[in-house]
Amino acid sequence: MGQITLQGVQKSFGPVHIIKGADLEIADGSFVVFVGPSGCGKTTLLRLIAGLEDVSGGKILIDGKNVVDTPPAKRGLSMVFQSYALYPHMSVRGNIGFGLKMAGLAKDEINRKVEAAAATLNLTPYLDRKPRELSGGQRQRVAIGRAIVREPKAFLFDEPLSNLDAALRVQMRIEVTRLQKQLGTTAIYVTHDQVEAMTMADKIVVLNRGNIEQVGSPLELYSRPRNLFVAGFIGSPKMNFIKGQNAAQLGAHTIGIRPEHVLLSMESGDWKGRVVVAEHLGSDTFLHIDAEGIGMVTARGSGDFAAKAGDTVYLTPDRSRIHKFNEGGLAI
Amino acid sequence: MARRATTQQVVVSTIGAWFFGFLIFFPILWMVLASFKTELEAFAIPPSFLFFHWTTENYATVQERSDYLHHAMNSIIIAGGSTLIALLIAVPAAWSMAFSPTKRTKDILLWMLSTKMMPPVGVLVPIYLIYKSFGLLDSRIGLVFILCLGNLPIVIWMLFTYFKEIPRDILEAARMDGATIGRELVYVLTPMAIPGLASTMLLNLILAWNEAFWTLNLSTSNAAPLTTFIASYSSPEGLFWAKLSAASTLAIAPILVLGWFSQKQLVRGLTFGAVK
Numbered sequence: 001m002g003q004i005t006l007q008g009v010q011k012s013f014g015p016v017h018i019i020k021g022a023d024l025e026i027a028d029g030s031f032v033v034f035v036g037p038s039g040c041g042k043t044t045l046l047r048l049i050a051g052l053e054d055v056s057g058g059k060i061l062i063d064g065k066n067v068v069d070t071p072p073a074k075r076g077l078s079m080v081f082q083s084y085a086l087y088p089h090m091s092v093r094g095n096i097g098f099g100l101k102m103a104g105l106a107k108d109e110i111n112r113k114v115e116a117a118a119a120t121l122n123l124t125p126y127l128d129r130k131p132r133e134l135s136g137g138q139r140q141r142v143a144i145g146r147a148i149v150r151e152p153k154a155f156l157f158d159e160p161l162s163n164l165d166a167a168l169r170v171q172m173r174i175e176v177t178r179l180q181k182q183l184g185t186t187a188i189y190v191t192h193d194q195v196e197a198m199t200m201a202d203k204i205v206v207l208n209r210g211n212i213e214q215v216g217s218p219l220e221l222y223s224r225p226r227n228l229f230v231a232g233f234i235g236s237p238k239m240n241f242i243k244g245q246n247a248a249q250l251g252a253h254t255i256g257i258r259p260e261h262v263l264l265s266m267e268s269g270d271w272k273g274r275v276v277v278a279e280h281l282g283s284d285t286f287l288h289i290d291a292e293g294i295g296m297v298t299a300r301g302s303g304d305f306a307a308k309a310g311d312t313v314y315l316t317p318d319r320s321r322i323h324k325f326n327e328g329g330l331a332i
Numbered sequence: 333m334a335r336r337a338t339t340q341q342v343v344v345s346t347i348g349a350w351f352f353g354f355l356i357f358f359p360i361l362w363m364v365l366a367s368f369k370t371e372l373e374a375f376a377i378p379p380s381f382l383f384f385h386w387t388t389e390n391y392a393t394v395q396e397r398s399d400y401l402h403h404a405m406n407s408i409i410i411a412g413g414s415t416l417i418a419l420l421i422a423v424p425a426a427w428s429m430a431f432s433p434t435k436r437t438k439d440i441l442l443w444m445l446s447t448k449m450m451p452p453v454g455v456l457v458p459i460y461l462i463y464k465s466f467g468l469l470d471s472r473i474g475l476v477f478i479l480c481l482g483n484l485p486i487v488i489w490m491l492f493t494y495f496k497e498i499p500r501d502i503l504e505a506a507r508m509d510g511a512t513i514g515r516e517l518v519y520v521l522t523p524m525a526i527p528g529l530a531s532t533m534l535l536n537l538i539l540a541w542n543e544a545f546w547t548l549n550l551s552t553s554n555a556a557p558l559t560t561f562i563a564s565y566s567s568p569e570g571l572f573w574a575k576l577s578a579a580s581t582l583a584i585a586p587i588l589v590l591g592w593f594s595q596k597q598l599v600r601g602l603t604f605g606a607v608k
Contacts, residue, residue, distance in 0.1 A: 052504050073510040085501035089523045098519070099509035146509070 001063045002153035002186030003028045008058035011044055018044045020210040031180050034190045035197040036207035042190045043158055050156050051075050062153060078147035079156040084139045086131040092142050093127045099150040117149040137168050154186035173200060194234055206230050228329040231256050237286060237298045246294060252324035252332055261321035262299040269314025273297065275307050289313060367577035374573035390578035398561060400582055407557035409472050411540035414479035415533055418487045426491035444485040452545050463550060472555045475547060479540045487536055494528030531597050541587045558583035
C-alpha cells in the first residue's frame, strides 16, 4: 500500500512561505509528477513528504497515518536524488543493499534481493564496482536499484534524469515508467521538464510559487487548463495568449490558442502576419509570426511548409480549441 | 589546453626538483652526519662530509647524561593527548558548522583563526601566572591543555573544509535508507571522512611534537618533552655540536618515521579540496 494524502501542508523558511497550504490525494500505485518552474516549491514538497524537511503546518498521511513527526527512516519511502547520492566508499552491491542492512535482514537474503534488483536493472556485471567506476546512466540505475530493493510504500524521485544526456534521458524515462508499472508502487516524480511530466504521469500536479495550480491527467491539463499559468506551462511550444479586441469579441479578457491549433496558409486566413523566425525541424515547422493587430504568435505547420523569415502568411485559429480566460486569469 | 613537456623540460625540472628537495633535506642530513662525528670533527673547517671517523659515542653520552625515554614519553603524552582532545572538540564543532551552518559560521571560523595571528609571546606572562596559580607549571596536563588550545583552530578549519566536501545528499540518502543518526555516522560519515581525520591528526601530532615555545617556557624537568631535552644541549655549557645533533636526531626520529610512512595521507589532507 502506498496512499499519500496531503492536508493543508505548509512550509516556511523564516518569513518566506515556500509551500502555502497544499492539499493532494495520491492514489496507491499511481505515478504522480510534480511539475513547475524553478523555485515553485516542488522539490520542497517532495522533501516534506520524505521527511527531510519538517512541515510548518498541516498533515501528511501515508496509508492514513499522519507522519509529520516520523523521521524519514521510518516512513517507508525511498528516494532517488538528482545527484544520485551513492555511497562512494561502497560497491554497487553495498549501495543497493545498504537499506536492507539497516533493516537488519540476513546476509543471504540481502544478497538474493540485491541480485534480483541488479538483474532487473542490468547491473549484474557491475555489482562489485565502486560508483566512481560507473557511467552516469549506470549510477542512475544503482540509485534506482537502491530505491526498489527495499520494496517501499512509494518512490520519491527528485529530478533524477536531469544529469543525463538527451538520448539517455529518453531511454531512462521509458525504463522508469515501465519499472513503476511492473512493480505497481506509488511514485512521486519531480521535474521541471514538462515533456517528462506529460509522458510519464498518470496524474500531474502543476505547482507555481508554492501553490498547487491544477491536478489532473496529462490530457486534462492540456485540453482544459484551469488558468493562464497552467495553460502556458503545459504544452510545447507555449500556448499563444491574445488580449484586446480579438479576446473581447469572444467575451474573454484573454484568449489562448496552442501553436498546433493554428492553421497556416500562404494564401488566406483570419489573421495576416509576417514570419520573424522559421524553425524547420523536419517533422514540423514552427513559425514565429508578427501578426497584424495581435502581436507575436507561434504556429505549427507540417514539416514541408516552406515559409521563411520575411514571408507573409495567413493564420486561422481552430475556433473549437480556443481557451478563454477572465481578468483574474481563470478559465471561463 | 594540454601541454606536452619535451625531454629537455623533463630533465631540467627533475634535476631542479631533486636540487631543491636536497636543499630542504640538507639540514636534517647534516645534523644526522654531525651526530656521528667527534666534537672536533663537528667543528672542523673545511667540514668533512662522509669521510670522517664514524662514532656513536655522542649517543652514548646523551643517553648517559639525560633520560631520553622520560622525555620521549612526555612528548608522546603531550602530543598525543593534545591531538586527541583537540579532535574530540573539533569533530562535533566542524560537523555542526559544515552541516547546519548559521549566518555567523563564517565569522566564528575567522575569529578562531584570528587567535593564531597573535604572537604567543604576547600572552606568555598572563599564561605563566595563571599556570603558576593553578599549579600547572611543569605538568603534562598543563602542556596538553595549552598545545590543544593552540592547535584547535587549525584542526577545526581542516576538518570543516573536509566535512564540507561531503555532499549532504549522501547523508540524506542514508537517512532515507533507514539509517539512524548513529548508524549514519558509523557506516557513511566516518568512512567518508577517514582520510580527513587521519591527515588532521597527523598534522596536529607533528605540530605538537615540535612545538618549542610553550614547552620550553612552561616545563623544566618533570613534564619536559623532547624539545626541552634538545635545548639542554645548547648554550649553557658551550656548544657541543655533535651531542646536540645526536640529541636532536633522537628527538625527531619518531615523528620523522611517522611522517615518512604517512606522507601520502598528509599531502592529500593538506591539498584536499584544492583540486577537484
